[in-house]
Amino acid sequence: MIKDKKLLIVGIGETGILAYEYFANDSEYEVVAFFADKEFVVESTFNGLPLLAIDEMKNYYSPDEFYAFVAMGSGHLNRDRASIYNRVKELGFKLASYVSSHAFVWKNVEIGENCLILEDNTLQPFTKIGDNVVLWSGNHVGHRTIIENHCFITSHVVISGFCRIGAYSFIGVNAAFADGITVGLDNFIGMGTIVNKSTEADGFYVGNPAVKRNISAKRFCKVS
Ligand SMILES: CC(C)(COP(=O)(O)OP(=O)(O)OC[C@H]1O[C@@H](n2cnc3c(N)ncnc32)[C@H](O)[C@@H]1OP(=O)(O)O)[C@@H](O)C(=O)NCCC(=O)NCCS
Structure with missing residues (x-):
C-alpha cells in the first residue's frame, strides 16, 4: 500500500502501540511520532519513534501536513479519550480513522x-x-444502526438493525441488542448482557435480560 499520508499517534499505552501496528501495517498512513501529556514524556523516543508533549505538537508538525490519531482506552467512560481528542482537534489537526482491510x-x-x-x-x-x-x-x-460519538464497543457484540447507541457508552464483550433498541447516553453494558429494551442515560446494565443496577457507570471504566 502506498503511504502518502503522515500520522502522529497521541497515546503511549497499549492502545497506542496497537494503533501503531494497525496503521503501520494496514493503512495509507506512515506513523512518524508519538505524543503524550508532558508528565508522561520521560524518554525522547517511544516504540522507535520520537516522543513529544501534546502541547508541542504544532511546534514540530504542521496541521496542514500531518494527520493525528488519539489512541486511548475507555477510562472514565471514554471521557479521557474524548478530552484528548478535543484538545488535538483544537490544535487544528485532522483526525484520521483506521478501518481494517479485514472489516x-x-x-x-x-x-x-x-x-x-x-x-x-x-x-x-x-x-x-x-x-x-x-x-x-x-x-x-x-x-441502519447509529453509534454516537465517543463510544467504545469491545468485541463480539451483536447490535441488531435500527439501534442507536448513546454517546460515551461502553459495551462489554459478547453483549447483544435486539433490533430497534436505543441505548441512553453514558451507559455501561456489562459483558454478555442481553439488552431487549431501551436503556436510560447513565445506566449500568448487566444480565439476561439486562437489568439496571444502582451503580455509577463511570466506576467501571478504569483510567487508561
Ligand atoms: C460489569 C463488570 C465490570 C463487573 O465488574 P466487577 O468489578 O466484577 O463487579 P461486581 O462483581 O461487583 O458486579 C456487580 C454486580 O453485577 C453482577 N454482574 C457483573 N457483571 C455481570 C455480567 N456481565 N452479567 C451479569 N451480572 C453481572 C455481579 O454479579 C454483581 O451482582 P451483585 O451486586 O448482585 O453481587 C464486568 O462483569 C464486565 O462486564 N466487564 C467488562 C469486560 C469487557 O467487556 N472487557 C472488554 C475489554 S476491552
Whole structure:
C-alpha cells in the first residue's frame, strides 16, 4: 500500500502501540511520532519513534501536513479519550480513522473521524458511526444502526438493525441488542448482557435480560 499520508499517534499505552501496528501495517498512513501529556514524556523516543508533549505538537508538525490519531482506552467512560481528542482537534489537526482491510464495511456506511475499526467487524448498509468510536474486533452492526460519538464497543457484540447507541457508552464483550433498541447516553453494558429494551442515560446494565443496577457507570471504566 502506498503511504502518502503522515500520522502522529497521541497515546503511549497499549492502545497506542496497537494503533501503531494497525496503521503501520494496514493503512495509507506512515506513523512518524508519538505524543503524550508532558508528565508522561520521560524518554525522547517511544516504540522507535520520537516522543513529544501534546502541547508541542504544532511546534514540530504542521496541521496542514500531518494527520493525528488519539489512541486511548475507555477510562472514565471514554471521557479521557474524548478530552484528548478535543484538545488535538483544537490544535487544528485532522483526525484520521483506521478501518481494517479485514472489516466488512458496506459502501454507504458513514464513519466519522478518529475511529478505530478492527478486524472482523461487519457494518451493514446505512449504518452510521460517529467520531472517536472504537469498534474492537468481531462486532456485528446491523443495518441502519447509529453509534454516537465517543463510544467504545469491545468485541463480539451483536447490535441488531435500527439501534442507536448513546454517546460515551461502553459495551462489554459478547453483549447483544435486539433490533430497534436505543441505548441512553453514558451507559455501561456489562459483558454478555442481553439488552431487549431501551436503556436510560447513565445506566449500568448487566444480565439476561439486562437489568439496571444502582451503580455509577463511570466506576467501571478504569483510567487508561
Ligand atoms: C460489569 C463488570 C465490570 C463487573 O465488574 P466487577 O468489578 O466484577 O463487579 P461486581 O462483581 O461487583 O458486579 C456487580 C454486580 O453485577 C453482577 N454482574 C457483573 N457483571 C455481570 C455480567 N456481565 N452479567 C451479569 N451480572 C453481572 C455481579 O454479579 C454483581 O451482582 P451483585 O451486586 O448482585 O453481587 C464486568 O462483569 C464486565 O462486564 N466487564 C467488562 C469486560 C469487557 O467487556 N472487557 C472488554 C475489554 S476491552
